[in-house]
Amino acid sequence: MDVIIQGAGPVGLACAISLLKNNPELKLTLLDKNSASDPSPPEDHRGIAISEGSKQLLVELGAWSNQVPAIHQVHVSQRGHFGKTTMRRTELNQEALGHIVQYAKITELLRNSLKIQATKAPFFQWKFGHQLENPSHEITPEVHLENCCVIHADGGLFHQQVAKDTHKNYHQSALVGYLDVAGIEPNTAWERFTSEGPLALLPHQLGPQALNFVWCASPHRVTELQNLSEPIFLEELKKAFGLPIGQFLHVHRRQIYPLGLNIRQDIVKDQEVWIGNAAQTLHPVAGQGLNLGLRDAITLANCLGPVFARQPNHSTVISTLIKNALSQYAKERRSDRQMTIGITDLMANLFTSQFIPIVAARGLALATLQWLPPLKNALARQMMFGKR
Numbered sequence: 492m493d494v495i496i497q498g499a500g501p502v503g504l505a506c507a508i509s510l511l512k513n514n515p516e517l518k519l520t521l522l523d524k525n526s527a528s529d530p531s532p533p534e535d536h537r538g539i540a541i542s543e544g545s546k547q548l549l550v551e552l553g554a555w556s557n558q559v560p561a562i563h564q565v566h567v568s569q570r571g572h573f574g575k576t577t578m579r580r581t582e583l584n585q586e587a588l589g590h591i592v593q594y595a596k597i598t599e600l601l602r603n604s605l606k607i608q609a610t611k612a613p614f615f616q617w618k619f620g621h622q623l624e625n626p627s628h629e630i631t632p633e634v635h636l637e638n639c640c641v642i643h644a645d646g647g648l649f650h651q652q653v654a655k656d657t658h659k660n661y662h663q664s665a666l667v668g669y670l671d672v673a674g675i676e677p678n679t680a681w682e683r684f685t686s687e688g689p690l691a692l693l694p695h696q697l698g699p700q701a702l703n704f705v706w707c708a709s710p711h712r713v714t715e716l717q718n719l720s721e722p723i724f725l726e727e728l729k730k731a732f733g734l735p736i737g738q739f740l741h742v743h744r745r746q747i748y749p750l751g752l753n754i755r756q757d758i759v760k761d762q763e764v765w766i767g768n769a770a771q772t773l774h775p776v777a778g779q780g781l782n783l784g785l786r787d788a789i790t791l792a793n794c795l796g797p798v799f800a801r802q803p804n805h806s807t808v809i810s811t812l813i814k815n816a817l818s819q820y821a822k823e824r825r826s827d828r829q830m831t832i833g834i835t836d837l838m839a840n841l842f843t844s845q846f847i848p849i850v851a852a853r854g855l856a857l858a859t860l861q862w863l864p865p866l867k868n869a870l871a872r873q874m875m876f877g878k879r
């Protein structure tokens with residue numbers, strides 16, 4: 492049996508490592524659009540919130556670094572309106588609520604782990620600078636398609652994708668970068684809901700003197716913010732954030748990401764499967780896209796594992812086993828996907844609206860979370876571990 496993974500972002504890489512770890516003899520081909528040199532891609536410095544559940548998966552994949560900053564508490568509040576809640580690691584009995592890792596760092600850690608795995612996998616091919624429109628039609632002749640499982644992990648960003656079954660433009664972009672700061676409480680994340688959209692300040696791998704920021708607003712406003720001189724930008728940020736948490740000294744690497752929802756209804760078709768952003772692209776408001784994608788990758792590898800263990804000779808038998816494994820995968824992912832997509836879309840709609848009843852309702856929702864610890868903890872657990 493052959494497996495082709497199209498796309499070597501974090502989800503494709505995680506899936507490749509997991510498959511090879513359990514089946515080093517597997518005939519696996521990874522089509523990596525990027526070059527062999529790290530970091531890959533070098534220009535992507537998004538700070539990604541990795542949940543505690545994802546950290547555990549990355550540790551198991553040998554793709555974790557103890558240098559990445561932990562989040563011990565998260566403050567969520569509205570700028571100019573009532574309603575706030577704080578989540579602390581002690582309330583959840585966890586070492587951390589999550590960690591922040593730069594996108595390029597995650598891919599580097601996963602690539603390093605895959606390189607180690609590759610030394611024990613004689614039939615693994617890692618094709619760099621490689622991109623196909625349709626791998627099931629164009630793949631190299633040595634691959635037998637009737638015995639082959641094609642894994643689409645070529646997610647990409649919302650504005651680069653073709654529209655899938657559910658496609659929604661939130662008419663928002665995120666301005667992402669990092670700040671030099673002073674006097675900030677370490678290991679703390681803030682999510683502020685401003686009149687322009689959500690604004691998050693998150694720990695940075697450079698240490699407590701730096702913070703990642705993700706500032707969501709209309710595409711026009713985000714372009715304006717990107718082009719402001721440093722002192723004016725810092726002034727605007729201070730005004731928009733509106734909490735005296737310390738000093739913002741310098742800003743670096745301002746990059747824009749258009750935001751939207753793009754969902755594939757059927758994530759499995761015959762011997763093909765879609766995972767990570769190739770299956771669902773989400774608004775980053777809840778920090779769930781990669782966390783959900785990593786759970787896709789590991790679950791898929793676990794569902795396909797028994798097929799390799801059996802290795803029958805007859806191709807009809809193999810194709811049936813692959814189809815069964817993929818439908819099992821679709822079944823296992825249904826509720827986690829639905830729940831995570833639903834919560835994220837709800838938050839993206841609720842927290843970007845300035846309609847007064849909605850502003851009041853979300854203030855009430857935040858206050859309710861603060862007053863009802865079991866509800867708050869249940870929500871935090873969903874965000875940290877997904878639906879189990």
Ligand SMILES: Cc1cc2nc3c(=O)[nH]c(=O)nc-3n(C[C@H](O)[C@H](O)[C@H](O)COP(=O)(O)OP(=O)(O)OC[C@H]3O[C@@H](n4cnc5c(N)ncnc54)[C@H](O)[C@@H]3O)c2cc1C
Pocket residue numbers: 497498499500501502503522523524525537538539540541621622623624644645646647648665667705748766767768769775777778779780781782783784
């Ligand atoms: C501003 C922002 C902030 C975010 N913050 C968070 C967060 O805090 N927490 C979180 O969990 N998620 C977050 N996300 C979402 C997260 O970045 C994505 O969900 C995650 O990157 C998906 O990983 P992936 O491997 O599926 O796709 P990608 O990261 O998009 O990787 C896909 C790979 O496929 C390659 N590719 C594309 N087309 C082809 C082709 N035809 N052939 C071969 N290769 C191809 C691409 O070059 C890329 O290497 C954020 C997203 C944004 C935009």
